[in-house]
Amino acid sequence: MFKDKTVWITGASSGIGEALALQFASAGARLVLSARREAELQRVRDLCIGRGLPADHLMTLPLDVTHFESMPEAVNRVLGAFGRIDMLINNAGISQRSLCIDTDMSVYRKLFEVDVLGQIALTKAVLPIMLEQGDGHIAITSSVAGKIGVAWRTGYCASKHAVMGFFDALRAETARHGIRVTTITPGYINTNISVHAVKGDGSELGAMTDEIAGGMDVNRCAEVIMKGFHRGVPEIAVGEGLEMKALWLKRLFPRLVFKKVADMW
Numbered sequence: 001m002f003k004d005k006t007v008w009i010t011g012a013s014s015g016i017g018e019a020l021a022l023q024f025a026s027a028g029a030r031l032v033l034s035a036r037r038e039a040e041l042q043r044v045r046d047l048c049i050g051r052g053l054p055a056d057h058l059m060t061l062p063l064d065v066t067h068f069e070s071m072p073e074a075v076n077r078v079l080g081a082f083g084r085i086d087m088l089i090n091n092a093g094i095s096q097r098s099l100c101i102d103t104d105m106s107v108y109r110k111l112f113e114v115d116v117l118g119q120i121a122l123t124k125a126v127l128p129i130m131l132e133q134g135d136g137h138i139a140i141t142s143s144v145a146g147k148i149g150v151a152w153r154t155g156y157c158a159s160k161h162a163v164m165g166f167f168d169a170l171r172a173e174t175a176r177h178g179i180r181v182t183t184i185t186p187g188y189i190n191t192n193i194s195v196h197a198v199k200g201d202g203s204e205l206g207a208m209t210d211e212i213a214g215g216m217d218v219n220r221c222a223e224v225i226m227k228g229f230h231r232g233v234p235e236i237a238v239g240e241g242l243e244m245k246a247l248w249l250k251r252l253f254p255r256l257v258f259k260k261v262a263d264m265w
Helices: 015-026 038-050 068-082 105-133 154-177 218-231 242-252 254-263
Strands: 006-010 030-034 058-060 087-090 136-141 179-186 235-238
Touching: 006 015, 006 068, 015 030, 015 038, 015 218, 030 038, 030 068, 038 058, 058 068, 068 105, 087 105, 105 136, 105 154, 105 179, 136 154, 154 179, 179 218, 218 235, 242 254
Parallel strands: 006 030, 006 087, 030 058, 087 136, 136 179, 179 235
Antiparallel strands: none
């Protein structure tokens, strides 16, 4: 299904993005790996080659998704290397660990620039290419936090609710043009997301929280996501903790879920 398809992954230097890159490498895709940390992109590139992917099927493209003005040039570089873009996986993002009362507005602005506006900007740059091709696939990594608000993550929850709404609406707009849109809804996954989460003053938390440490293995997570891509699932929920039950509990018993999350801290 993905052999020789051009797949562009942002946030590819670690976590879910890295794990997905390895899955697509095994599937024989043409991979574009983007993130801010070029050295880490090279490390992931080498791992993909170790999976048997030819070097000419790989492109590392350092990218800061908050630099909206750089998007057209980045798209042109991908087209110059591979001629088309079959799939864009908007996976770049940061999390937050701070109470609203302690959080600077600059932190909320940063969360929205990275987690929302950066994803929209790159999608808008790629979308005309897919419309011209007459096909394509756009995915966004949201979160269970994009469905349920929890303490210490007001900005993160707001940003993930926003991308869930945007890409659900985009799905409706692009379906008649042969373009698929997939929202990915992870629960707790064992990555460094909490290590790099921002505190109220904008500094990094610098520690892995217990719920993340006990989360689903990231490679298993990527396998579930790939199965969802193959099956054409429009929204892929992935995780194995109690937080996944909250997705359907909120629909049936919202007051119960509100009470539970309020009692969690």
